[in-house]
Amino acid sequence: MAYLPQVLFIVVLLLGIGYFVTNVKKLARNIKLGKNIVVDDHKSQRLTNMFKIAFGQTKMVVRPVSGFLHAIVYVGFIIINIEVLEIIIDGIFGTHRIGLSVLPESVYGFLIGTFEVLAVLVLVAVFIFWLRRNVIKLKRFLSAEMTGWPKNDANIILYIEVVLMCLFLTMNATDTAFQNLNSGNIVSQFLAPLFEGLSENTLHGIERVAWWLHIVGILAFLNYLYFSKHLHILLAFPNTYYGKLRPKGQLPNNETVTNEVKLMMDPSADPFAAPTGEADAAVPDKFGASDVMDLNWVQLLNAYTCTECGRCTSECPANQTGKKLSPRKIMMDTRDRLEEVGKNIDANKGTFVPDGKQLLGDYITHEELWACTTCNACVQACPVSIDPLSIIMDMRQYLVMEQSAAPSDLNTMMGNIENNGAPWPFNQQDRLNWSNES
Amino acid sequence: MNTTIQVPTMASLFAEGKQPEVLFWVGCAGSFDDRAKKITKAFVKILNKAQVSFAVLGTEESCTGDPAKRAGNEFLFQMQAATNIEVLNGYEVKKIVTTCPHCFNTLKNEYPNLGGSYEVMHHTQFLKALLDEGRITMEGGQFKGKRITFHDPCYLGRANDVYEAPRDLIRKLDAELVEMKSCKSRGLCCGAGGAQMFKEAEKGDKEVNIERTEQAIEVQPDIIAAGCPFCNTMMTDGVKGKEKESTIAVMDIAELIANADDF
Ligand code: SF4
Ligand code: SF4
Numbered sequence: 001m002a003y004l005p006q007v008l009f010i011v012v013l014l015l016g017i018g019y020f021v022t023n024v025k026k027l028a029r030n031i032k033l034g035k036n037i038v039v040d041d042h043k044s045q046r047l048t049n050m051f052k053i054a055f056g057q058t059k060m061v062v063r064p065v066s067g068f069l070h071a072i073v074y075v076g077f078i079i080i081n082i083e084v085l086e087i088i089i090d091g092i093f094g095t096h097r098i099g100l101s102v103l104p105e106s107v108y109g110f111l112i113g114t115f116e117v118l119a120v121l122v123l124v125a126v127f128i129f130w131l132r133r134n135v136i137k138l139k140r141f142l143s144a145e146m147t148g149w150p151k152n153d154a155n156i157i158l159y160i161e162v163v164l165m166c167l168f169l170t171m172n173a174t175d176t177a178f179q180n181l182n183s184g185n186i187v188s189q190f191l192a193p194l195f196e197g198l199s200e201n202t203l204h205g206i207e208r209v210a211w212w213l214h215i216v217g218i219l220a221f222l223n224y225l226y227f228s229k230h231l232h233i234l235l236a237f238p239n240t241y242y243g244k245l246r247p248k249g250q251l252p253n254n255e256t257v258t259n260e261v262k263l264m265m266d267p268s269a270d271p272f273a274a275p276t277g278e279a280d281a282a283v284p285d286k287f288g289a290s291d292v293m294d295l296n297w298v299q300l301l302n303a304y305t306c307t308e309c310g311r312c313t314s315e316c317p318a319n320q321t322g323k324k325l326s327p328r329k330i331m332m333d334t335r336d337r338l339e340e341v342g343k344n345i346d347a348n349k350g351t352f353v354p355d356g357k358q359l360l361g362d363y364i365t366h367e368e369l370w371a372c373t374t375c376n377a378c379v380q381a382c383p384v385s386i387d388p389l390s391i392i393m394d395m396r397q398y399l400v401m402e403q404s405a406a407p408s409d410l411n412t413m414m415g416n417i418e419n420n421g422a423p424w425p426f427n428q429q430d431r432l433n434w435s436n437e438s
Numbered sequence: 439m440n441t442t443i444q445v446p447t448m449a450s451l452f453a454e455g456k457q458p459e460v461l462f463w464v465g466c467a468g469s470f471d472d473r474a475k476k477i478t479k480a481f482v483k484i485l486n487k488a489q490v491s492f493a494v495l496g497t498e499e500s501c502t503g504d505p506a507k508r509a510g511n512e513f514l515f516q517m518q519a520a521t522n523i524e525v526l527n528g529y530e531v532k533k534i535v536t537t538c539p540h541c542f543n544t545l546k547n548e549y550p551n552l553g554g555s556y557e558v559m560h561h562t563q564f565l566k567a568l569l570d571e572g573r574i575t576m577e578g579g580q581f582k583g584k585r586i587t588f589h590d591p592c593y594l595g596r597a598n599d600v601y602e603a604p605r606d607l608i609r610k611l612d613a614e615l616v617e618m619k620s621c622k623s624r625g626l627c628c629g630a631g632g633a634q635m636f637k638e639a640e641k642g643d644k645e646v647n648i649e650r651t652e653q654a655i656e657v658q659p660d661i662i663a664a665g666c667p668f669c670n671t672m673m674t675d676g677v678k679g680k681e682k683e684s685t686i687a688v689m690d691i692a693e694l695i696a697n698a699d700d701f
Contacts, residue, residue, distance in 0.1 A: 062624075249597025250547035254512045258552065261516040265524075288510065317627040317650075322643030371640040374508050374632030375592040380623050396510030409637035410509045417514060421500030422466040423636055431464075432496035434475040435445040435482075 002094075009091035009215075016219030023226040027304065030342040034297035039242050046241045049385070053240040059383040063311070066132075069125040073161070076122040077233070083115050083168070087215050097178065109183025116172065116187040119165040126161045133158075140310035143319075145329040150308055153228050160224070164217050171210035174203050232307040236384045239305040242298050243385030248376040251393055254287070288397030291358040292338045295391060302386040303334035312378035312388055318371040325371040327378035327388035333363035334391060360395055369395050370407055443482045447496040448529045458493040460564070461531045463545065465538035466501050467667035473674065474537075474667035480696035481537050481561055488574045492535070498525050502544040509633040516552065519544075523554035533557045535564040537692060539593035539666045540631070546598070560594055562604040562665050562691050569610065576698045578612030586613040586694075587659040589650065589673060590625035591666035604665050604691050611698055616657045626650050628672035635668055651676025655686070662688045 052058045057074065061067035089098045099108050133141050133154060141154075172178060173191035185192070195203055225231050232239075246252075289295050312327040313319050319326050337359045345352050369392055378388045399405045406414070413423045421428045451458055462485070467474040485492050503518030526534075534556050536542050546558035559567075568574045578584075586608050594600045601622045608615050620626040629639070629646025639645055651673060654662050662677070664670045667690075674688045689697075 247543075247547050247598050249543040249593050251507060253548065253551040254516075257512045257516050261513070261520050264517075265520050287512070315624065317629060317646045318640070318642070320626070321646050321649050323640045324642075325640070367640055370637070371642075372632055373592070373627045373629060373634050373646065375627035376596045377592075377624070377627065380596050393508075393510070396508075397512055398510075400510035401513060406509060406511075407637050410633060413633065413636035414506055414509065414511055414514055417501045417503070417506055417518065421518075422470060423501060423505050424466065424470055426470045428500065429497050431469045431499055432445070432447070432494070434464075434469060434478055435443065435494075437475070 006092060006094045012216065012219065013088065013091070016216075016223060020222050020226070023223070026342060026346075027226065027231075029345075030338050031297050031300045031304065033293050033338070033341065034295050034300040035293075037296045037298065039298065042245055045245060046243075049243060049245075050237055050241040053243075053383070053385055054236040057383070059385075062381075062383075066129075066309075069128055072118075072121045072125040073129075076118040076125075076165075079118055080115055080168070082111070084215070084218055087211070091215065097175075100181075105181065105183055109181065112172065112178075112184035113186040116169065116184070119168050120187055122161060123165050126158050126165075130155070130158050140314040143310065143313060143326055143328070145326060145332055146308070146310070150229070150332065153230075154308070156224075157228065157230050160217065160221055164214065164221070167210045167214040167217065171207055171214060174207040174210065176200065176203060229306065229308045232305050232384060235301065235305040239301055240385045242301065244379070244387050244390075248379055252390075254397070256287070286398065287401035288399070289391070289394035290360040290398045290402070292334060292341055293352075294398070295334070295394060299387070299391055299394075300334070300338055302388075302391075303331050303338060305384055306331040306335065306386055307384065308332060309383065311381040311383060312386070315377040315381040317373055317375055317377065323371040324365065325368045327392075330364060330368070330388045330391055331386060334359060337363050360398065364395065366399065366405065369399065372396075443479060444486050445482055446493045447498075448493045448531075449496070449498065451493050452529060456491075457530065459491045460533045460535050460559075461526070461529075462492045462494050463502075463534050463536035463538075463541050464494055464499060465536060465541045465667070467671075468537055469499070471667060471671070473671055477537055477667055477670065477690040477692055480690065481692040483696045484565065484568075484574065484692060488568050490568070490573070495525060495529075502541050502549075504540040504544045505633040505636060507544070507548070508631070509636075519549055519552045519554070523549060523552060526554055526556065531556055533559070535559045535561055537561045537665075537667065537690070539591040539597075540668070543593045543597050560598075560600060560603070560665065562594075562607060563600060565691070565695060566603040566606055569607070574695075576610060576695055578610075579698050581611040581613045581661075581694065581698060584611075584613045584660040585616050585658060586611070586661045586663050587616045587618055587654055587657050588621070588663045588665075589618070589628065589654065589669055590622055591664065591669050592625065592627050592631050594665055595625055596623055604663070607691055607695065608663055611694060613661075616659060618653045618657055620653060626653060628666075628669040630668035630672050635671075645676075647672035647676040648679055651680055655680060655682060659686060661694070662686060663691055663694060664688060665691050 057067070057071055060070050086097065086099050090096055099111070132138050169188055169191055172185060172188035174195055179185055179189065179192050195206065225233065286294065292300060306328070308328060310328050313329070316325065316327055341352060344355055372389065372392045374389060374393070376389060416423050416425050420426060446458070448461065462482070464478055468478040469475070500522055501518055502522060503515035506518065507515035534545055536545065536558070539560060542558055542560045545556060549555070565574070569576070588604055588608060590601065605615060626649065627646055628650055654673070662673050664673055670688055670690055677683050677686050677688055
């Protein structure tokens with residue numbers, strides 16, 4: 001019976017990790033529903049970006065207040081994982097504070113002391129975050145897309161953080177042996193008196209409960225990620241690695257169109273020649289994107305990485321002037337639709353059964369798409385290198401090249417370019433008239 | 439502008455067996471829009487004065503295809519690109535300067551994939567280079583002490599990270615450069631990009647150019663400087679909408695320099 005807690009611990013741990021792995025697999029499968037593009041250029045530049053943007057949080061500090069608070073929570077999160085390592089070892093081997101037996105007392109005390117201070121800082125940061133979202137009501141958290149689940153999601157994670165930090169401190173405060181060491185209990189020494197007068201057994205009981213809840217809480221948190229915008233904790237790393245390196249103004253070249261144009265421009269090409277196998281295979285079934293499967297996997301990774309922070313939307317000129325477009329909503333819609341498609345595949349034994357819906361129209365409207373000025377403010381603002389503009393552009397391509405559904409003014413403009421080589425109805429022969437007008 | 443300007447074409451130089459230092463890509467706005475034509479002429483005036491050997495394509499120039507591509511018509515864009523590249527490569531063009539950030543971005547970033555690789559400069563970069571090389575000199579004259587704010591064109595700034603060249607030129611005019619609350623990488627769009635220039639805006643609370651003009655008015659400038667013919671139009675309309683046209687002028691950097699007293 002002495003091994004019961006250890007066995008129980010291992011079962012809980014395996015269940016927690018097992019479920020997480022299942023969901024990660026699903027995530028990877030969903031992302032791979034996107035078109036395959038190869039991103040293997042500029043490896044060192046990409047690594048630098050990942051290190052700077054995801055690990056170093058360089059883009060977070062553009063907004064100093066949230067940047068600073070976020071950094072605290074982030075550092076707290078990373079460092080406290082060292083403590084989790086101790087918990088896991090203790091849990092499996094039935095030891096108690098294994099760290100103390102491998103590290104000198106002073107080093108161990110220093111480590112735990114640091115964690116305790118961080119835990120308090122995290123509590124403060126979380127409290128301010130909560131105020132910003134629920135009391136001060138910052139504009140960027142009030143958009144139409146930020147009601148219901150996205151709003152609750154943001155709060156739930158704050159509550160989980162509070163509970164985890166409090167459990168950690170309680171666990172230390174009720175550990176008599178640890179308090180007697182009087183090293184590293186920087187914060188918990190002030191909590192210990194709260195438990196004074198309790199019997200040793202009760203005290204030990206509380207310590208055990210806090211310990212168990214702490215690890216179960218962390219496993220729950222891990223598994224909550226998949227259903228939450230907090231997936232960015234993990235995906236920010238690959239996402240910043242695969243983020244756009246080209247100048248922001250450069251929109252990708254559509255190769256299929258290039259081949260067609262070459263054929264049309266080349267007088268020696270035989271338009272009736274049978275297409276070569278290679279070119280044939282390269283022809284996609286449609287231009288642009290109307291659903292998530294038409295987007296590429298980087299765009300889908302983007303959607304899963306979005307933290308719904310709304311920095312993109314608050315910089316967006318269309319959004320600032322009251323138009324329906326919100327780049328954050330573009331990302332959230334893409335993720336929602338992708339999740340829906342994923343569930344459809346799960347329910348239909350691995351194949352997607354058309355459900356009469358698609359990203360375009362059912363989630364993102366034409367009005368939103370046409371309001372974009374392609375200014376790249378959203379791309380610049382995103383702290384995790386997401387490119388909402390690329391999705392907007394792919395959907396515009398679909399609207400224009402597959403459906404001829406451009407606003408009529410744009411059709412006029414395009415007609416002018418085709419006929420006169422200018423977006424206005426002027427004659428190309430008059431292009432130099434300015435030089436001799438006074 | 440009463441001095442006559444010299445505008446050689448590629449075709450005429452080619453016939454004489456000459457190759458200019460740089461091709462001036464005028465762009466559709468610069469060729470046809472009445473306001474933008476003034477910018478074109480101001481820039482040519484500077485080129486003439488600095489004795490830069492340049493040429494334009496004239497009637498052989500066609501839209502780069504930027505608005506078509508941004509509207510989603512990749513096909514039309516590539517047709518335009520293919521035609522233009524054929525002309526440019528035919529004249530063995532190496533270096534291009536343009537007053538339009540949209541042409542600049544497209545020629546610089548999107549033509550190389552389609553077989554057209556050139557060294558492309560925005561006119562503010564080109565002017566800055568002329569200044570650094572001592573080929574032009576200028577003192578502020580009438581702009582001395584004037585409050586000038588610079589509106590970053592999205593396709594010059596954020597899209598291509600050119601922020602300093604235009605600012606250096608403004609400072610060189612002895613003017614006081616004042617920054618709007620959204621500037622440089624956080625600059626606010628004028629509302630014209632992405633083919634918006636050619637269509638009605640979607641429904642909202644206000645137009646983007648009005649929002650941007652309000653930001654500019656906040657810093658109480660004498661002049662709003664721009665580096666893009668489309669921004670120029672949008673800001674001019676904004677200033678008119680706010681009935682400030684008697685106190686605030688909207689001018690392109692090229693116009694500022696061409697009009698500096700002792701240029
Ligand atoms: S690129 Fe489009 S979506 Fe992004 S900020 Fe500019 S207008 Fe908004
Ligand atoms: S796309 Fe980026 S900036 Fe926009 S909400 Fe998502 S994470 Fe934030």
